[in-house]
Amino acid sequence: MAYNPSSRSCSYDSFCFLFITFVLPYFFFTKAQAASHCRTSCGTIPINYPFGIDDGCGSPYYRHMLVCSDSGILELRTPSGRYHVRSISYSDPHMIVTDPFMWKCQDGHHFRATRAFSLDTSTHLTLSSQNDYLFFNCSEEKVIVEPKPIFCERFPDRCDSTCDSASYLCRHLPGCGAALGGRSCCSYFPKATESLRLMLKYCASYTSIYWRINGANAPDDHVPEYGIRVDFDIPVTTDCLQCQDMKKGGGRCGFDTQSQNFLCLCNQRSNVTTYCNDHSSSSHSKAGIIAGTVTGVSAAGALGIGAGLWYWKKVRASAPVTCGVQSNENRLF
Structure with a gap:
């Protein structure tokens, strides 16, 4: 051929x-x-070192922790779930996240089932000491619900385990002072995730309030707002x-x-x-x-x-x- x-x-x-x-x-x-x-950036939130939303960017200590959705919503991954990141500060290293399961003003005296927010203790993220946790309708048979100053004077060895019913925030809930309608409220800072889970076992719900610094002169330089402040290290x-x-x-x-x-x-x-x-x-x-x-x-x-x-x-x-x-x-x- x-x-x-x-x-x-x-x-x-x-x-x-x-x-x-x-x-x-x-x-x-x-x-x-x-x-x-x-x-x-993700939406309006700047993404700088040590963070990265693309693999290989930032510090490996924070690898896969932040996720940016197609709609520009930034989320933090933790062992307990994914949470919306509202803001990140690099000058005072911290981020503010919101937990959709926590109690909100509009919930009033209706308490939904919730779960404990937790962080991986092996990471460079920590819960800020500027957070206050409020617990609602706790069983007084299982939880010590007492005015903390008086109780601590009487029982100093049990002071740290008290849920403070005289908390300022219980009496002045940000944005909705009377939303609880007389329901019980107390303030307690859990030192570990397990103690938070135990509190939720005997309380109807909880919420987190952090103290935002607004730059004003004392005594109004700290303003309470709903959210969880998570501190981070910058290697x-x-x-x-x-x-x-x-x-x-x-x-x-x-x-x-x-x-x-x-x-x-x-x-x-x-x-x-x-x-x-x-x-x-x-x-x-x-x-x-x-x-x-x-x-x-x-x-x-x-x-x-x-x-x-x-x-x-x-x-x-x-x-x-x-x-x-x-x-x-x-x-x-």
């Missing part, structure tokens, strides 16, 4: 068409994702300070998702182990650091390549070739 150069031309043109259609968009998309992987390292230094390239502190070793994330070049302007440093591919993003794109790309090759083979097997000219029988598009 004589060799027909037109047949090869048709096959080559078909392959080029499929390559451009299925494969090239995948590579461009992967590169675009890798180049801008560290988002700096300070020489590597991170060098990376962030604008004179040295102004990178972002991150880490390798495989080894969790420090990386300086740079915009104009591959990520490095020191700082962005250090051209002698070993570099790492950006695409390799964003394991979660690139893996998802790779799967889509693999499917596209597979579909393209299958279609190309089908065309080669079934479409007749007529001297390299498209006819109604061999037309591709």
